[in-house]
Amino acid sequence: MDLESIPGVGEKTARALSELDDPERALRAGDVAAIATAPGITQGRAARIARGAIRVEHDDPGGFLATDRARDVYRNVLALLKSRTVTDYAAQRLETIYPSTRRSRIEEVQAFAGDALEREHDEDVLAALEGVEPLRSPGDIRVRERCLATTDAERYSEAREAIPELSVEIVEDAQGLAELARGYSTVIALDESFAGVTIDGDVQVRPDALETPAEVVPERPLAFFARNRDRLQAAVEVHQAAGLEPACDLDALEDGLSRLDEDGTVAGDDELDRLTTAVDDLDAAVGAAESVANDRLREAIREQDVTIEGSDLLSLVERGAGVDSLLSRELADEYAAAIEAARDHLVDALDLDQGEAEIARRAFSDEPTFPVERDEAVVSRLDEELTATKERRAGRLKRELAADLADQREGARQLVRDALELDVELAIARFAREFECTMPEFVGSETLRISEDSEAPRASEDGEASRASENSEAVGFTIEGGQSPLLDEPLEAIDPVDYEVSGVALLSGVNSGGKTSTLDLVASVVVLAHMGLPVPAERVRLRRFDDLHYHAKTQGTLDAGAFESTVREFADLAQGGEGSLVLVDELESITEPGASAKIIAGILEALSENGATAVFVSHLAGEIREMADYDVTVDGIEAVGLVDGELEVNRSPVKDHLARSTPELIVEKLADEAREPVANGGVPEEEAGPVFYDRLLEKFE
Numbered sequence: 001m002d003l004e005s006i007p008g009v010g011e012k013t014a015r016a017l018s019e020l021d022d023p024e025r026a027l028r029a030g031d032v033a034a035i036a037t038a039p040g041i042t043q044g045r046a047a048r049i050a051r052g053a054i055r056v057e058h059d060d061p062g063g064f065l066a067t068d069r070a071r072d073v074y075r076n077v078l079a080l081l082k083s084r085t086v087t088d089y090a091a092q093r094l095e096t097i098y099p100s101t102r103r104s105r106i107e108e109v110q111a112f113a114g115d116a117l118e119r120e121h122d123e124d125v126l127a128a129l130e131g132v133e134p135l136r137s138p139g140d141i142r143v144r145e146r147c148l149a150t151t152d153a154e155r156y157s158e159a160r161e162a163i164p165e166l167s168v169e170i171v172e173d174a175q176g177l178a179e180l181a182r183g184y185s186t187v188i189a190l191d192e193s194f195a196g197v198t199i200d201g202d203v204q205v206r207p208d209a210l211e212t213p214a215e216v217v218p219e220r221p222l223a224f225f226a227r228n229r230d231r232l233q234a235a236v237e238v239h240q241a242a243g244l245e246p247a248c249d250l251d252a253l254e255d256g257l258s259r260l261d262e263d264g265t266v267a268g269d270d271e272l273d274r275l276t277t278a279v280d281d282l283d284a285a286v287g288a289a290e291s292v293a294n295d296r297l298r299e300a301i302r303e304q305d306v307t308i309e310g311s312d313l314l315s316l317v318e319r320g321a322g323v324d325s326l327l328s329r330e331l332a333d334e335y336a337a338a339i340e341a342a343r344d345h346l347v348d349a350l351d352l353d354q355g356e357a358e359i360a361r362r363a364f365s366d367e368p369t370f371p372v373e374r375d376e377a378v379v380s381r382l383d384e385e386l387t388a389t390k391e392r393r394a395g396r397l398k399r400e401l402a403a404d405l406a407d408q409r410e411g412a413r414q415l416v417r418d419a420l421e422l423d424v425e426l427a428i429a430r431f432a433r434e435f436e437c438t439m440p441e442f443v444g445s446e447t448l449r450i451s452e453d454s455e456a457p458r459a460s461e462d463g464e465a466s467r468a469s470e471n472s473e474a475v476g477f478t479i480e481g482g483q484s485p486l487l488d489e490p491l492e493a494i495d496p497v498d499y500e501v502s503g504v505a506l507l508s509g510v511n512s513g514g515k516t517s518t519l520d521l522v523a524s525v526v527v528l529a530h531m532g533l534p535v536p537a538e539r540v541r542l543r544r545f546d547d548l549h550y551h552a553k554t555q556g557t558l559d560a561g562a563f564e565s566t567v568r569e570f571a572d573l574a575q576g577g578e579g580s581l582v583l584v585d586e587l588e589s590i591t592e593p594g595a596s597a598k599i600i601a602g603i604l605e606a607l608s609e610n611g612a613t614a615v616f617v618s619h620l621a622g623e624i625r626e627m628a629d630y631d632v633t634v635d636g637i638e639a640v641g642l643v644d645g646e647l648e649v650n651r652s653p654v655k656d657h658l659a660r661s662t663p664e665l666i667v668e669k670l671a672d673e674a675r676e677p678v679a680n681g682g683v684p685e686e687e688a689g690p691v692f693y694d695r696l697l698e699k700f701e
């Protein structure tokens with residue numbers, strides 16, 4: 001895919017995207033999280049880029065949502081879907097699902113949604129999803145206890161490039177290697193020429209080191225798992241709770257993760273833990289051992305009556321020394337016991353093995369001194385010995401763990417992607433279940449052509465689809481049992497609505513009868529259907545529209561300028577609106593009633609001639625019908641009566657029926673009451689009398 005062909009992607013963004021591991025995959029899968037890892041690209045931008053890429057793939061001109069209110073409806077239904085996600089990823093990923101005019105795109109999402117509807121969710125899955133997030137890259141790592149060495153300048157540059165985690169050192173000869181071995185736990189010599197050279201310390205000759213970086217720096221693959229340990233663990237739990245087919249061996253991955261600490265070190269190895277603690281505690285343990293010896297000696301000296309000969313005293317005073325000789329002569333046994341106690345303490349405190357203990361014991365000399373002090377040289381040797389053993393063991397364990405986990409890496413990535421995608425699917429499934437949705441059925445030229453001419457079933461693919469087949473009956477939309485998801489009521493309080501429009505219709509009805517809500521229902525159903533998603537109705541059939549023009553009710557009368565621009569907008573629509581769905585709510589408020597009726601009648605004529613599908617909600621339906629030069633359909637939301645002063649409404653518009661207005665119904669009620677005052681619960685001494693109400697009623701005829 002040519003990245004710059006994506007709308008909104010210039011040279012700079014294309015360069016950023018090309019830095020991704022697999023830009024094509026990320027764009028094709030709408031993997032917003034992966035796209036957002038490109039330098040300088042935010043999540044919001046990533047969603048726009050993914051949408052752009054989808055449009056390129058499906059040759060989709062976009063622009064389905066043609067008005068502010070249409071965009072509002074999309075944002076509202078999208079918000080309902082997004083509110084049912086657990087992860088940020090899923091919320092962003094839903095942003096890539098937009099209403100499209102292209103059959104291939106709609107069918108692609110329909111297939112995805114179809115699978116989603118099969119998904120059952122339970123609380124365990126949702127709880128496990130809480131911990132899943134897109135994987136992080138491990139960032140830069142430095143390994144300080146190991147280095148690479150070479151005599152060759154070119155090899156030196158290659159090594160720095162291939163294995164930036166380690167220092168690379170130039171050496172002249174084996175002597176140089178030996179010096180390095182004193183500073184590093186492990187030295188890896190890259191030159192064949194060092195083979196066979198024996199040097200103290202851990203010096204390995206590995207001419208192939210640059211080709212097998214994971215063996216030389218197992219920290220590299222481990223860092224990926226360590227940094228993402230919790231996310232991977234959560235993804236494992238999601239798979240287990242949801243019974244998802246895993247992309248890798250879950251037991252092996254879990255076992256590997258359980259052996260890894262968050263800082264990339266190997267966990268759960270007793271010997272490594274022992275060595276690590278010994279190195280960490282060495283200094284403190286030696287100090288404590290000194291105290292053990294000194295406390296014992298102090299005690300012994302305190303309890304001892306020392307007889308000192310005059311010559312000894314003299315030599316003590318004159319030489320300023322000699323306590324040692326005194327100790328060795330008078331307290332030899334006590335000294336030996338104190339030293340032994342110090343040695344035992346050190347060996348026990350650090351839990352040293354036999355070889356280490358031999359060195360440790362030498363940290364306290366047999367030569368009597370007071371106070372007893374460690375032999376620094378021996379303590380550093382012990383430190384070196386313990387550290388080297390620890391590093392060797394850690395290195396070996398890391399290599400083993402890295403080798404075990406190496407095969408799981410791609411699977412682990414997929415595991416997280418699948419868990420995140422499950423969240424997207426579950427959000428769709430929950431939305432569909434909570435609004436009792438069904439998949440809509442698209443009808444139109446391509447369906448009809450397939451049955452008419454099976455030789456060329458795809459001849460009318462996409463672009464043509466919107467040109468409603470001339471030889472087919474006009475199809476707009478048919479909604480059965482629709483419940484607007486935009487109504488702020490619980491589902492059980494929403495009356496299901498049936499409505500069907502082909503061509504252009506006026507929708508009349510009582511105040512608060514549900515006209516606006518019907519337009520909202522039609523708009524949400526049409527938007528969701530074009531997104532490829534299930535719709536909140538028992539059954540929906542519709543044609544594929546090119547765009548949705550939904551004009552909300554304008555508050556108050558427009559000024560001259562606003563009026564002019566509104567009329568202009570309809571002029572554009574009237575010219576090319578054949579594949580459009582036009583929904584307009586009380587356009588009459590744009591100017592005074594008489595003029596409004598004329599203008600609306602003219603707009604309806606033009607739309608009807610162009611083959612658009614339209615619903616105009618109006619309180620002036622009767623007047624408009626009279627103005628129009630063709631037989632415009634008028635549907636009506638009827639009040640079936642007044643119950644306790646409240647209108648009882650049949651929310652489903654009645655076809656070809658001008659609904660009576662609320663005032664008419666009220667006058668009718670007053671007339672009824674006046675005729676039969678008591679039976680109707682009216683006032684017995686009706687003042688105005690039936691004649692007056694009948695006069696008013698006549699005006700409505």
Ligand SMILES: Nc1ncnc2c1ncn2[C@@H]1O[C@H](COP(=O)(O)OP(=O)(O)OP(=O)(O)O)[C@@H](O)[C@H]1O
Nearest residue numbers: 493494495496510511512513514515516517518651
């Ligand atoms: N299908 C429905 N089921 C239950 N309640 C509904 C339904 N449709 C509308 N309502 C209720 O009726 C109220 C008024 O609806 P709506 O605004 O759509 O009426 P309207 O006919 O456009 O009113 P107006 O003539 O004042 O513009 C809504 O707020 C909602 O509470």
